[in-house]
Amino acid sequence: MLSILIPIYNYNAFPLVLELQKQCLECNLEFEIICQNDASNVFLIENNEINILENCHFSSNETNLGRGRNINKMASKANYDWLLFLDCDTFPQSSDFIKNYLLEIQKKDNPIIFGGILYDQKKPEKNQQLRWVYGHKRESLSVEKRKEKPNNRALTSNLLLEKKLFSQYPFDENLTKYGYEDLYFMMILEENKIKVTHIENPTFHLNLETSILFLNKTKIALENLLFIFNSKKIDSKDSKIISTYSSLKKLRLTSFTVYLFNLFENKISTQLISNNPSLLLFDLYKLGYFCKLQSNNNSI
Structure with a gap:
C-alpha cells in the first residue's frame, strides 16, 4: 500500500x-x-x-x-x-x-x-x-x-x-x-x-x-538554479528570479545589477542575518547573486 x-x-x-x-x-x-x-x-x-x-x-x-x-x-x-x-x-x-x-x-x-x-x-x-x-x-x-x-x-x-x-x-x-x-x-x-x-x-x-547557514545554502541553491536554466530545463515563466533576470538582460541592465550587488552585498547580508530580516532585500540579494553567477559564467 x-x-x-x-x-x-x-x-x-x-x-x-x-x-x-x-x-x-x-x-x-x-x-x-x-x-x-x-x-x-x-x-x-x-x-x-x-x-x-x-x-x-x-x-x-x-x-x-x-x-x-x-x-x-x-x-x-x-x-x-x-x-x-x-x-x-x-x-x-x-x-x-x-x-x-x-x-x-x-x-x-x-x-x-x-x-x-x-x-x-x-x-x-x-x-x-x-x-x-x-x-x-x-x-x-x-x-x-x-x-x-x-x-x-x-x-x-x-x-x-x-x-x-x-x-x-x-x-x-x-x-x-x-x-x-x-x-x-x-x-x-x-x-x-x-x-x-x-x-x-x-x-x-x-x-x-541559522540565518548565516540559510544564506549560504541559498547561494548554493542559486548555483543549481543557474545550471537548470543554462541547461534549458526550465524557462523564465517557471521562476521569478529567472523572469526578472531575463527582463534585466533585455534592458541591458544585468551588469549594472551586478555592480550594485557587489557594492551593497555586505550591507544587505548584515540586514538579512539580523533579528528583523527583510524578504524584499532577500529577493534583491538572490537576484543580484544570480546575475553575478551568470556574469561570471559568461566570462569563462
Whole structure:
C-alpha cells in the first residue's frame, strides 16, 4: 500500500519515524518506512535505532548523492504502489496524518497530493530569524493560496504520489547540489499536464538553520538554479528570479545589477542575518547573486 521515504542528512529522524509507524499500525495497512542517510556522520546511533522498529529501515550512503539522487535510490527500493516523501526535519501536525492520506488514496482520483508545511508561531532565536520568516511568508501557505499555482507551490517535503508516476518522472540526477530540485520536478509534471492536488494535511518544519547557514545554502541553491536554466530545463515563466533576470538582460541592465550587488552585498547580508530580516532585500540579494553567477559564467 504505502512506502514512506525519508532522506536524512545531519538530523535525528527517529522521533518522526516512531510517530509515523504508530499511525500506520493504527490504520492497519501494509507499509514500510525507508530512511536513507546521505553520507552524513552525525546522529548515526539514534537513526540506527530505526531498524529496531517493525517495517522500518535505515541505511547510509557511502558517498553523498544529493537529495534528488538519494530519493531516487529509495524509490527504487520501495515495494508499494504509493510513495510518501517526507523531509527528516518535519513532524505531522495531526495524529490522523496517515489516515488523511489514506482517504486520498482510496478516492483514486489524484496521482499526486501535497499536504502543506507549517512553522511554529513562536519566534526562534535571533540568529534563526531569516529561515523562520521565509518559511512563514513563502512556504506556509493556505490550501486556497496553494491552489492558485498548484505545481509552483508544492514541495517534496510532504508529498504523496503514485510510484508509477515517480518512476516515469524521477528527479534529474544531474542536479547534485542543494536547491530547486522541487521546482524542476514540479515543472516537468506541469509540462506533462499532471496537476498537484492540495489538501490540508501539514507537517511542521522543525529544523531552523541559522540565518548565516540559510544564506549560504541559498547561494548554493542559486548555483543549481543557474545550471537548470543554462541547461534549458526550465524557462523564465517557471521562476521569478529567472523572469526578472531575463527582463534585466533585455534592458541591458544585468551588469549594472551586478555592480550594485557587489557594492551593497555586505550591507544587505548584515540586514538579512539580523533579528528583523527583510524578504524584499532577500529577493534583491538572490537576484543580484544570480546575475553575478551568470556574469561570471559568461566570462569563462
